[in-house]
Amino acid sequence: MKSLFTILVVALGLFAMSTACSPSKDSEKTPTEEASAPSTLDTVQYKKQGMEIAMGTFKVLSGQLKAAMQEGGVKNAAQYCNTVAYPLVDSLSGQYNAQIRRASNKVRNPKDAPTPREQEILDAYHAQAAAGEQPKPQIRQLASGEIAFYAPIMMQDLCLKCHGKLGETLKAEDYAVIQELYPEDNAIGYEAGDLRGIWSITFPAPN
Template identity: 60%
Template structure:
């Protein structure tokens, strides 16, 4: 009986010790996270805003691309993309008071290389692909004054003429033009349905 009481006491003091030790740490996290954690209202608002902005940007990019492809073929459209894609996304960023980026593990334009925060999210998306799990948009706090929206970008049939398999869906002569403009290009070898990269939109909170 006495033995039991002692061991119970021991157990309690051990528990107490753990809770006490954990308290300052979790207290620190809570205060560090206080400014950073997104409220459910912010979550919802940034998810909606991010979806709006990325779909507007996608329409603007793909609309221009489609007409360039029709008028000038793949080689001409690539040069057009090279000139227009970045400034277009930049001006939409200004219009929406946000920073809109596209990032990928295999980039064509070196400016689209992921930041360390983006890399973590991209890796998470690729892990979901491997596990056969759905790829959903997400929002995360960056710090007390900024939040980020992320959403996957998937390859469609129409993308393959510039991002597909060399000598198959992507013609050698078209790739020659791409390589000239982007000597370090890695954004090839894709099939329809592949995860190409993601949107990364940063908002002020």
């Protein structure tokens, strides 16, 4: 019950953060010609929905991850992530009627490599993070009419066991297992508080 309360408090905090930024300011930073911010009212609504989905997905993923780590350590959890993370996010996409993706400049799963539009958002977020600013959730309307939501994914202590600095927070023996599963892995070297990547959630075009 207490943890549920904590989640609620965190959720409200994040929601407050996501709506605190002024939508009109965001819309000035349109990254491409064909993308533009929808009306102020929609922006607030879509941001709320996007945050709910991102947090819901994160909750499911990290809950399963913790359980797998408790059961069989980091190696077990890495194998578990390998088989479950992608299909799980995919099935949540169906449940929420929105396409849910995660993308990063340094990917583990090649399917999470950024699209050109995601790359623009990643570049902007990384520039903000480098300037000491906290990147904020963003809404874009695509040329197709679909609505895209983006939000930063930040590193926490727990994440470093699989994404941290090799030989320090990330044990060599654990990384050997990860590299077997992902020979091209690039997703290490992070510290807590680093920008890891983005949520990229696409809603169908409104009627």
